[in-house]
Amino acid sequence: MNFVDINEWMGKFITYLEAVKHYSPHTIRNYHHDLVEFLEFLKKEHKATETIDKFFIRRYLVSIHDKNTKRTVRRKVSTLRTFFDFLIKEEITHDNPARKIDLPKQGQKLPEILSIDEMQQLLDSYPNKEVNLRELRDTCMLELLYATGMRISELVSLNLVDINNDEKFVKVRGKGKKERIVPFGNKALELVVKYLAKRKIMINTVSKEMRKLPLFVNQRGERISDRQIRRILHKRLVLVGILKKVSLHSLRHSFATHLLDRGADLRSIQELLGHASLATTEKYTHLSTQKLIEIYDKTHGLDKDR
Numbered sequence: 001m002n003f004v005d006i007n008e009w010m011g012k013f014i015t016y017l018e019a020v021k022h023y024s025p026h027t028i029r030n031y032h033h034d035l036v037e038f039l040e041f042l043k044k045e046h047k048a049t050e051t052i053d054k055f056f057i058r059r060y061l062v063s064i065h066d067k068n069t070k071r072t073v074r075r076k077v078s079t080l081r082t083f084f085d086f087l088i089k090e091e092i093t094h095d096n097p098a099r100k101i102d103l104p105k106q107g108q109k110l111p112e113i114l115s116i117d118e119m120q121q122l123l124d125s126y127p128n129k130e131v132n133l134r135e136l137r138d139t140c141m142l143e144l145l146y147a148t149g150m151r152i153s154e155l156v157s158l159n160l161v162d163i164n165n166d167e168k169f170v171k172v173r174g175k176g177k178k179e180r181i182v183p184f185g186n187k188a189l190e191l192v193v194k195y196l197a198k199r200k201i202m203i204n205t206v207s208k209e210m211r212k213l214p215l216f217v218n219q220r221g222e223r224i225s226d227r228q229i230r231r232i233l234h235k236r237l238v239l240v241g242i243l244k245k246v247s248l249h250s251l252r253h254s255f256a257t258h259l260l261d262r263g264a265d266l267r268s269i270q271e272l273l274g275h276a277s278l279a280t281t282e283k284y285t286h287l288s289t290q291k292l293i294e295i296y297d298k299t300h301g302l303d304k305d306r
Helices: 003-019 025-045 054-067 070-089 116-123 133-148 152-156 186-202 226-240 248-261 266-273 278-299 301-305
Strands: 169-173 179-183
Touching (some): 003 070, 025 054, 025 070, 025 152, 116 133, 116 226, 133 152, 133 169, 133 186, 133 226, 133 248, 152 226, 179 266, 226 248, 248 266, 266 278
Antiparallel strands (some): 169 179
């Protein structure tokens, strides 16, 4: 394959991720960025694509090592593995050199979470949400993320018909378009009802099918994006003075950890989060214990010297 060919197949690969694998927009952006970066390295090294081997990929990883975390490097290797697997599937090549690369070891890092008090502070930070539609929408989105443990990609893809206020549950489309039913509490219900009562101000429903109408919309009446919600969260963290390095995914971690701390069983948490494997959910047991150890060390550190 020459550079023109690999550009063409890169486009077909991205389409495959969207249409067949149903990856989230965020994941697809990462894959596209990784492949563009790899292609630039190919050009810089004047390397013919058909001669790519594990040694060349190692050189590429060394070149980006200083500017990326181990987790990001692991993702970039995974991107290359998936891309070459796609090329093999399409009978463009017969070898996957990225499969011959050992992934950098990734320690189990404790994700930053918010305490219950901090979550309350975050959700109550806008006093005008009763009269201000934008503040009401923002609070409703963050409350629903925390109340259900949804991924941000799942929240932005919600449609009006996915919310059942009578039964207090939301139909969530997760990875691979797998659907699950997730309940939510009275606080989230109260905000959803108030938001829906005022939401019609933000959108024109005349020319759209009811089943495709987005639940959360921006000021132009269009489906809100994950980037917009990230900015909303950042502004709120600054407003209330929470200095932790918190992301939208931290709300999902907080949801799971708080459930576990209050005695919920792992199987239930697994179903709520939409994890395919219980092993993925089990990390919260370790992380919750690890947090307790960290707190103990900070408050009883002098005991080590006795």
